[in-house]
Amino acid sequence: MSLLHNLEAPVVGAPMAGGVSVPPLVAAVSEAGGLGMLPAGYRTPEQLAADLVDVQDLTDRPFGVNLFVPDRPRREEHEAAVAAYREALLPRAAALGVDPGTPSWGSTDHWEDKVALVETFAPAVVSCTFGVPDADAVARWRAAGSEVHVTVTSGAEALAAHAAGADVLILQGQEAGGHRGTHDASADPEVVYHLGLLEVVRAGPAGELPLVAAGGVTTSGDVRRALAAGAVAVQVGTALLLSAESGASPTYRRALRDPSLTERVTTRAFTGRVAGALRNAFVDELGGLAPSVFPVVGQVSGPVRRAAAAAGEVQWTHVWAGVGWRACQERPAAGIVRELTG
Numbered sequence: 001m002s003l004l005h006n007l008e009a010p011v012v013g014a015p016m017a018g019g020v021s022v023p024p025l026v027a028a029v030s031e032a033g034g035l036g037m038l039p040a041g042y043r044t045p046e047q048l049a050a051d052l053v054d055v056q057d058l059t060d061r062p063f064g065v066n067l068f069v070p071d072r073p074r075r076e077e078h079e080a081a082v083a084a085y086r087e088a089l090l091p092r093a094a095a096l097g098v099d100p101g102t103p104s105w106g107s108t109d110h111w112e113d114k115v116a117l118v119e120t121f122a123p124a125v126v127s128c129t130f131g132v133p134d135a136d137a138v139a140r141w142r143a144a145g146s147e148v149h150v151t152v153t154s155g156a157e158a159l160a161a162h163a164a165g166a167d168v169l170i171l172q173g174q175e176a177g178g179h180r181g182t183h184d185a186s187a188d189p190e191v192v193y194h195l196g197l198l199e200v201v202r203a204g205p206a207g208e209l210p211l212v213a214a215g216g217v218t219t220s221g222d223v224r225r226a227l228a229a230g231a232v233a234v235q236v237g238t239a240l241l242l243s244a245e246s247g248a249s250p251t252y253r254r255a256l257r258d259p260s261l262t263e264r265v266t267t268r269a270f271t272g273r274v275a276g277a278l279r280n281a282f283v284d285e286l287g288g289l290a291p292s293v294f295p296v297v298g299q300v301s302g303p304v305r306r307a308a309a310a311a312g313e314v315q316w317t318h319v320w321a322g323v324g325w326r327a328c329q330e331r332p333a334a335g336i337v338r339e340l341t342g
């Protein structure tokens, strides 16, 4: 049994790093009877600790924390391709009055410190994306009383996460907004929807675990179909982007409503990892150049994307979106969760 079996609303609020799933959104989803997830990605341990306290101040209900399992790209292998990507960004960076970022090759996004912080804090759930957490981390979190959830994007990844002792698998299909959680960042993610993944995973040994369906879930019909196909809950990101509590920036909110952004694609353009986003000039100009070197490519492009967002320029920032982005609603998250499960 997982705590997911006892949720009033079988909806996990996706952890959305980059300032989207801020504490008020996490708490609002849990208060609505779902499970709010706080993203640890890109936060310093100090910021994460403050976020954890903020969520606790806002709700007594269970919530979870999500960590990026670090990628460790080899500098000598990729340095030239990253330099060429940086070079290609220079004109746009100059136009926006910034320099592209400098790669930080050894960065693990403070993995060890976050593992320890989460162990001390012992949230109801610890979820991981981009890989399978090491056995030591899994054992420590479980000993502290947390359930361990792992995002997978293929049958093979499900088997690996099952073998590593995951309590729950999050099956992320190709419809998803934001980064694909594919364990090997340089591999092309399998082209499979969450319903297809449910079928594949349920047919194997990992099918004995509770499964969460993610990707493109924006209507109550989507939720019903996922539950009927064997999911215990759904994880929704895009559906919450325009909620009142979301931390999405004004430019991001406007981009999701911009009639000139008509196509949702998957691209490595922004960070080197495949991600679901609305097609814009950044995708068109950098998509073919971005090497599959996460998170380094994102460190290089970060100042450009942030400056564009600050300037209200939707063509030069990332507009993460799943296939259901047109159905985003501007209302309190509780209403969105209720409608999804109504």
Ligand SMILES: Cc1cc2nc3c(=O)[nH]c(=O)nc-3n(C[C@H](O)[C@H](O)[C@H](O)COP(=O)(O)O)c2cc1C
Residues within 6 Å of the ligand: 014, 015, 016, 017, 018, 020, 039, 040, 041, 066, 128, 129, 151, 172, 175, 176, 177, 178, 179, 181, 214, 215, 216, 217, 235, 236, 237, 238, 239, 320, 321, 322, 323, 324
């Ligand atoms: C803006 C944004 C940021 C995201 N950040 C994270 C993250 O930090 N960790 C994570 O596990 N998934 C992240 N995701 C992916 C979600 O967990 C989930 O798989 C996805 O939102 C599901 O597809 P949907 O957006 O169509 O609902 C993010 C998604 C979006 C849209």
